[in-house]
Amino acid sequence: MIKNLIKSFTKLPGVGNKTAQRFAYHLLERNREAGMELAKSLELAMTHVKNCKDCQTLTENDICSICADPDRDNSILCIVETPNDLNLIEESGIFKGKYFVLGGYLSPIDGITPEDLGLDILESKIKESEIIEIILATNATIEGEVTAHFIKNMTKGLNLNVTRIAHGIPIGGELEYADSNTIAHALSDRKNYS
Amino acid sequence: MIKIDLEPSYILHIRPYRESSQLIDVLTRNHGLLRMVSRGSRGSKSKIQYFQKILISYSGKSELKKLIKFEMDDYPRIFLGEKLMLGIYLNELITRLLLHEDPHPEIFKIYGECIQNLFNADHSKSLWILRIFEHQLLNFLGYGIECREDINGTVIDNNAQYDFIDQEGFHKSSKGKISGKLIQALSVQDIEMVPSDVELKICRNLNRERLAPYIGDKPLQSRKLFEGLKK
Numbered sequence: 272m273i274k275n276l277i278k279s280f281t282k283l284p285g286v287g288n289k290t291a292q293r294f295a296y297h298l299l300e301r302n303r304e305a306g307m308e309l310a311k312s313l314e315l316a317m318t319h320v321k322n323c324k325d326c327q328t329l330t331e332n333d334i335c336s337i338c339a340d341p342d343r344d345n346s347i348l349c350i351v352e353t354p355n356d357l358n359l360i361e362e363s364g365i366f367k368g369k370y371f372v373l374g375g376y377l378s379p380i381d382g383i384t385p386e387d388l389g390l391d392i393l394e395s396k397i398k399e400s401e402i403i404e405i406i407l408a409t410n411a412t413i414e415g416e417v418t419a420h421f422i423k424n425m426t427k428g429l430n431l432n433v434t435r436i437a438h439g440i441p442i443g444g445e446l447e448y449a450d451s452n453t454i455a456h457a458l459s460d461r462k463n464y465s
Numbered sequence: 466m467i468k469i470d471l472e473p474s475y476i477l478h479i480r481p482y483r484e485s486s487q488l489i490d491v492l493t494r495n496h497g498l499l500r501m502v503s504r505g506s507r508g509s510k511s512k513i514q515y516f517q518k519i520l521i522s523y524s525g526k527s528e529l530k531k532l533i534k535f536e537m538d539d540y541p542r543i544f545l546g547e548k549l550m551l552g553i554y555l556n557e558l559i560t561r562l563l564l565h566e567d568p569h570p571e572i573f574k575i576y577g578e579c580i581q582n583l584f585n586a587d588h589s590k591s592l593w594i595l596r597i598f599e600h601q602l603l604n605f606l607g608y609g610i611e612c613r614e615d616i617n618g619t620v621i622d623n624n625a626q627y628d629f630i631d632q633e634g635f636h637k638s639s640k641g642k643i644s645g646k647l648i649q650a651l652s653v654q655d656i657e658m659v660p661s662d663v664e665l666k667i668c669r670n671l672n673r674e675r676l677a678p679y680i681g682d683k684p685l686q687s688r689k690l691f692e693g694l695k696k
Contacts, residue, residue, distance in 0.1 A: 379557060379685075381480060417550065417553060420547075421693075423546075
């Protein structure tokens with residue numbers, strides 16, 4: 272039973288055998304109550320959390336709280352790779368539109384295709400709704416860029432404003448520590464200073 | 466432990482590996498195609514970049530090498546949109562055709578020239594540059610075909626038409642789709658030539674037929690993705 276618990280903890284990202292042992296003995300010896308709570312939360316979440324029917328993010332309801340919120344702007348759709356990316360954008364507090372979560376990125380070499388990401392669902396969503404702008408907020412990796420390009424191409428012929436999140440020097444960052452690619456992007460995407 | 470210092474290389478593909486590491490396919494100048502693990506690099510600030518020559522230090526005797534460090538040896542080339550798709554195709558083609566640890570300095574050289582030419586090129590030029598690269602790649606891998614003479618040993622005539630016969634070469638035929646001029650341009654790798662859309666298509670089909678036996682049953686995914694784009 273104890274071995275099994277330790278083995279289960281090692282399934283978490285970044286947790287090796289030693290850390291898993293610490294977790295298990297901590298809960299067993301010092302905090303059974305927290306252990307029970309963890310078990311309950313895990314069981315509930317694993318049983319009831321599913322994908323939002325509208326944006327594909329994780330939610331315990333059929334429609335997530337953002338999609339169900341009447342105050343959110345239906346005309347702007349922000350496309351992200353993961354539910355965690357959605358949370359990060361929400362934390363910035365600046366975006367009041369809606370989202371679509373791809374659940375990954377296109378990677379031809381790894382055999383990840385448009386069908387794997389539900390891009391057909393996204394396409395019909397864009398066509399059928401009142402969206403006037405889509406923001407491509409996929410990662411600034413080569414796969415994120417391929418995914419953005421594919422979605423941009425999908426919108427050809429539709430009267431849509433397609434934008435891409437800016438890439439450049441991080442706030443509080445110094446040029447000295449930025450790599451040449453980031454500087455090249457920052458320069459080519461520069462904007463008027465006001 | 467074998468250790469190689471500052472080997473000129475290009476990144477062909479990066480995939481996440483375990484929690485914070487990456488598996489990287491690298492085309493090196495002197496040691497061919499290699500796969501290496503870069504530990505803890507997913508969250509690191511210094512990102513390894515595609516389409517840019519880097520100097521890479523690595524170690525390891527087994528097929529999976531360990532990346533020790535890298536530094537840029539080139540300026541960045543930002544490939545976006547269609548050009549990025551072409552770049553990805555190029556990289557997939559190399560990873561599919563080259564054997565691991567089989568040195569091909571000449572392929573390293575033509576890859577570098579190709580990405581530089583692609584970077585500067587417009588749409589139709591980009592496709593032509595790719596076709597020339599495919600032709601060069603096949604030649605360097607030992608799958609080249611005779612482009613100066615037809616299968617009867619007669620010099621290719623700029624004004625004649627030809628058919629391509631697999632494993633043999635070009636056959637003169639008045640109904641042939643491939644012009645002698647196009648064969649010559651491929652043969653001398655004339656990147657200054659501006660082929661028509663029809664010529665580009667003919668050349669694409671020719672190279673596709675030549676590449677097919679070496680690519681195997683599994684289709685090139687980047688080609689499929691590229692073809693799925695709306696024109």
